[in-house]
Amino acid sequence: MLFYSDEKLAIFIDGSNLFATAKALNFDIDYGRLRRYFATKSRLLRANYYTALIEDAEYSPLRPLVDWLDYNGYTMVTKPTKEFTDAKGEKKIKGNMDMELAIDMMGMADHVDHMVLFSGDGDFRRLVEAIQRKGVRVSVVSSTKTRPSMIADELRRQADSFIEISDMSEEFGRGDHSDDIGHP
Numbered sequence: 001m002l003f004y005s006d007e008k009l010a011i012f013i014d015g016s017n018l019f020a021t022a023k024a025l026n027f028d029i030d031y032g033r034l035r036r037y038f039a040t041k042s043r044l045l046r047a048n049y050y051t052a053l054i055e056d057a058e059y060s061p062l063r064p065l066v067d068w069l070d071y072n073g074y075t076m077v078t079k080p081t082k083e084f085t086d087a088k089g090e091k092k093i094k095g096n097m098d099m100e101l102a103i104d105m106m107g108m109a110d111h112v113d114h115m116v117l118f119s120g121d122g123d124f125r126r127l128v129e130a131i132q133r134k135g136v137r138v139s140v141v142s143s144t145k146t147r148p149s150m151i152a153d154e155l156r157r158q159a160d161s162f163i164e165i166s167d168m169s170e171e172f173g174r175g176d177h178s179d180d181i182g183h184p
Contacts, residue, residue: 002161003041007113011038012101014119015051017142017150021120024146025166027173031065034172035073038116045112048075048104052095055080077104102127109134116141117159122152129158141165 003009022029038044049069054060070076081095098121105115109131117124120142128138140159142151145166156162169175 003114005042007042008111009038009042009044009114009116010105010108010112011035011044011047011116012105012118013047013049014097014101014117014121015049016095016097017119017121021143021146021150021165024150025143027166027169030172030174031069031074032072033174037171042114046075046108047073048077048101050077050097050101052081052097053078054093077101098123105131109136112136114139116163118142118165120149120151120155122155125152125154125158128155132158132160137161139163141168 114137116139118141137160139161141163
């Protein structure tokens with residue numbers, strides 16, 4: 001991935017997609033190190049994390065991460081999940097954040113030189129194309145090493161660069177980094 005030290009950068013993390021990718025790879029992300037990594041490469045203006053939250057639950061396993069990110073330099077974009085009953089009568093939970101992420105990326109396009117999208121969702125291909133037409137480079141972080149691949153081929157082809165997340169363990173994977181702080 002190519003960075004320029006004077007470029008303005010914004011990060012957009014599709015939380016549920018990144019969680020599924022990291023889980024499939026058994027890759028534990030240190031979000032403090034992730035943010036610092038990108039901040040050392042360019043002028044990081046914003047790091048946005050998108051996730052839906054279950055409102056009525058007494059305890060959500062996502063809450064400690066969301067709180068930590070909120071206090072440590074990430075802009076949290078959340079909304080409550082919706083519960084519904086499918087055609088088979090089974091209760092399902094829905095919480096798609098694609099629209100919020102797309103609106104924010106389009107809104108930032110006039111203020112940054114480079115965007116990094118953490119998602120493999122093929123629905124973002126047209127969004128990436130629209131951002132590129134505004135003169136912004138878009139890098140996509142996901143994985144081809146899972147079965148099935150976590151990144152849609154059309155999104156990977158559209159991106160200016162593709163970053164295989166499993167190759168980034170030295171940069172922001174959790175491991176034996178005794179000097180690191182800031183992971184929930």
